[in-house]
Structure formats: C-alpha cells, structure tokens
Amino acid sequence: MATFTREEIEHLADLARIALTDEEITRMQSELNAVADAIDEVQKVATDDVPPTANPVPLEAYLRPDVAVTPLTQEEALAGAPATDQGMFVAPQILGE
C-alpha cells in the first residue's frame, strides 16, 4: 500500500509550487493515504497484457487547413496580467540571489 510521509508531501508541494502550511500538510497526509489505496485496487486488473488507452474516442490525427486567422491583440493578451511593462509580462527575478 502506498503511504505518504510528511517529507514526501513537502517535496510534492515544492514540485507543484504550492507553499502548503504545516496544518495543511498534516491534514493532507491522512486524506491522501485514504485515496492512495486506489492504486492497489487498480493493479488487480491492470495486467501486462492490457494496453493503455489515452483517448477514449480514438481519432486519426489530421492537419488543420493552413488558413490565417486573427490572433488576440497584444493589448488583449496582456489585459489580465498582474504586471506589464512596454507590452510585455513582468516576472519577478527568475534566478536566486
């Protein structure tokens, strides 16, 4: 059975970029362990001879017609941004110190 330790949840939160509080980590640990039982159930029937399905309705891949369409204007694309400067998104510093 899969079990989640506190450290594991902290690591996952870091990977998922969520600054969980201590209290949230404690609560999540018990809840996740309950859901993690799902994996045991699934592995009972997910044997080697069964192929996986990604899209339930398989379709042939196709190319769309090469027709030009009008995209969003720069102003529209930036309209919801938390911070902009001279028509660009402003991000906080990317590297550390």
Added chain:
Amino acid sequence: MSNAELVKLSAAQMAEKIRSKEVSSRELTQAHLDVIEAAEPTVNAFLHVSGKEALAQADAFDKKLAAGDTEGLPELAGVPIAIKDMIVTKGIPTTAASKILEGWVPPYDATVIEKIKAAGMPILGKTNLDEFAQGSSTEHSAFGNTHNPWDATRVPGGSGGGSASAVGSYEAPLALGTDTGGSIRQPGAFTGTVGVKPTYGGVSRYGAIAMASSLDQIGPCARTVLDTALLHEVIGGNDRRDSTSIPAPVPPVAAAAREGLKRDLKGVRVGLIKEIGGEGFEAGVAARFNEAVKLLESMGAEVKEVSLPHLPYSLSAYYIIMPSEVSSNLARYDGMRYGLRVMPPAGVPQTSANMMAYTREAGFGDEVKRRIILGTYALSAGYYDAWYGSAQKVRTLVIDDFNKAFEQVDVLVSPTAPSTAFHFGEKTSDPLSMYLGDVATIPANMAGVPAMSIPCGLSDNGMPVGFQFFAPQRHDEAMYKPAAALEAALEEQWGGNILTKMATPWLNA
C-alpha cells in the same frame, strides 16, 4: 400570461411563443432576470449576472426577427441561457469559482459560446460550481454555497450545482455544464432536472477551462429531454480548435427525443447494469429506479441484466487519471500572465518560483490542492507507469465492457447517484465518501460514452431521484428516445413536470 407562468414553460414552448411573436426575446429575458433577482437570496446559483448584455443580445435578436432575418437559426433562437463559470465568455468575468481567477475577464469566447451567440440566445450570467469543477456538492466554490431549490438546507450536487439550481428554480430555462465525472448528471439528479454528457469529443472543449482533458465534456442542462436535445444540437459538432473533436455532425438527438414522446419502445433493448446498485444505494433511490424500469417495459422495451465486470475498478482508476490531469492542467495558474499574483512575505526571496508557490497557496482551495499534490505524485518519475499507466489500462477494460454490453442492448440504465441531495457539511470532512457518490456517473467519462440523467420521482425524503441512460459512443440519439418516452410516461403519472411538485415562493413575490 404572467411571468410566473411564462418561465415555467419548457424552452421549446418559449421558442414557439417567440416565433409566433406572442412574446419577445427581451420580455422573456427580462422575466428570467426578474426571477433571478427574486430567487438568488434563496438559491445563490449565479456568480455573475450579465443582465445588460443579455438584454442587448435579446434586442438584437428581436430586431432580426422583426426584419424576417432569422432563416437558418436553431429552434431555440431567442431563448436565454445560463453558463457554468467553467466556460470562458469574452468580456464577462470567468472564475471557475476559484480565487486564483477572481476578476479575470477572458479576451475570447469558447466555441460553444460563439454558437450560443450566433443562435441569438441571450446569456443571463455565469453559474456557481465547485472550484475548477472539483467536487460533488458545489461546497468547494470559493464564493459560497449554492442551495438546492427543493430544500435550501441541502446541496444542489456538483460540480455544476449552479447550472442545475438555476434551471430547477426557473431562473433559466437552459444552462451549459461540464462533466468530468458526473458534474452535469449528478446535479441534474439532485435538482429534478435533465442533464446530458455527450460522447467525448461530441461538443467542442475549446474555451472550457481544462480540468482533466481526457474526461472533460461540455453538455446541456434543462427541464425536459427535448430541451436538452435542442440545446445539444446548438452546441455540438466538429471544431478544428479542439483536437479531440469528432469530425462528424451532431447525431439527430432532437428527432430521437420527439420520436420518444410517442412512448413506443418496441424493439428497444435496455440493459440493467449488474455492477451498479445494491449496497450503498438508498432504498428510495432503488424503489423509484425499479418502478421506472417497469414503465420502460410497459412501453414495449425488452429489459435484461447485463454485466460490465470491470466497472467497479473505474472509480479507483478515475481517482488516479483525474488528479494527474488536474495537476498538469492547473500548472498554468502561475501568477505570470493572468489571474492572481501573491508575492512571498518579507524574509523569503522574492523569486518567480516563490511567487508561484505563494500565489498557488493563496489562490487554490483545499480540494484543488489535494488533487494537485496527488496528481503530481502519480505522474512523478518512477511512479508514472504504476499509477497513470495502470489507470489507463483499466480504461481499456471499461471500454471493452461497454462495447460488449452494447452488442446485447441498445442502451444501459442505472440510478444516477446512490443517494438524493444531502445536507451541507455532511460529506465535506470525508473526501472518500464524497467520491463514492460518483460511482454510477464516472464509468461514462472513463469510456467516453454519452450518458444522461432524468428525474424519475421523489424519494421518501421528498427529494428527486435521477435515472441514468448510457448509449454507445457517437450514438447519443440512442438514449434520447427511451429517455423522452420515460419522461412522458412519468409526467402522465405526476400530472406534469416533476418540478411542479416543488414549492417556489420566489415566483409569488
């Protein structure tokens, strides 16, 4: 005709009154805006009411109608509609009921919204949901609970509780929902309304905020089977902007619904799913379901039990696939390009990575965080094959089960949910029991098959019970015929739509 009588008509009847010029689209839209004003203190179905825009759309349609310029428009032209706030609307705030998108005004319309607008259907507003459609009660909305119009102390179901309550309380004759594990059908069952999840790929998902991309599907909500069929035809069909969109026209669902109203089901083979029901299903739900099956038989349907042996595994597989895809899709909410940005507190380096972590901590609710963390685990190196890969194998087995079942029968049936609408707070402390409520609806998403819920009576507690039909992929019409027949037979017993049994004090104001 009084406003209270007008809003109780079916959408098809409203459309008829518009065509015969007994009522204008503006009058009809205003009547619904009045109901919204009177009912919202009780039901709280809307996150945003777009009254001004709706009336302008209605006026534009009325002008077209007066000029005789409505050739080629769908039957529902001029009838107003509510939209689940999981679907983007240009110029109208769209939040997915999350703080992370609070105040966001999308710069484009979803394909279904373009189609609704082209059909001259005024948009009344955006309806409440569980945050990012993650939940089964609408209690996970960041902006408050929606109440069940039958009993305001109970949940309306979820995630599309807002759309179902809006339709059930006569605030809107029609609504759009999204269904990833039952989010259209289960709220339909809980509110005595009709909800349809079309075949995966049958309705474009372009502009539907992505939750779990291999499961998500937009679909119609209404008070009658025919109304859902007419709306299904407005929104369905191929869209090149959605790579999973089926390159074929919408199946003839409205014709099938009309055929069903004749109540002749001779030659229709109905399969009772052996694996859905029994333990865990409330007695009142089972009783109404069994009575409805008898009614199908009395109209000539051949009923037999069919086994789909892998169905019991679909719930577990769903709770691996869904959070995995959630964790990927919700990675886009990073405080960079739109939505909330929260900078780290003093003393923490003011980097982009920290900004993302504090933004997502502040912007997402508990349920969303739980699913992102679980999905991050299931997709991480070393676990991917065992988790996501295994769950995708179960999906193959479930699809095979449906294929084999549909060799023997034309439609499958089950109760939509094990229970009727529960009280607020009853299941929030135990996510697993909330998840178990989706046991009957999830298989359709896993297999990509169409399914719908219609009301089949009231349980011992006076709350509506849902009856679910499943049809083969790309044959959505197959379920509309028996559904419409059953609805007609039940309404004859009830002396009208099931909602006539519901008290509507807000309509007498």
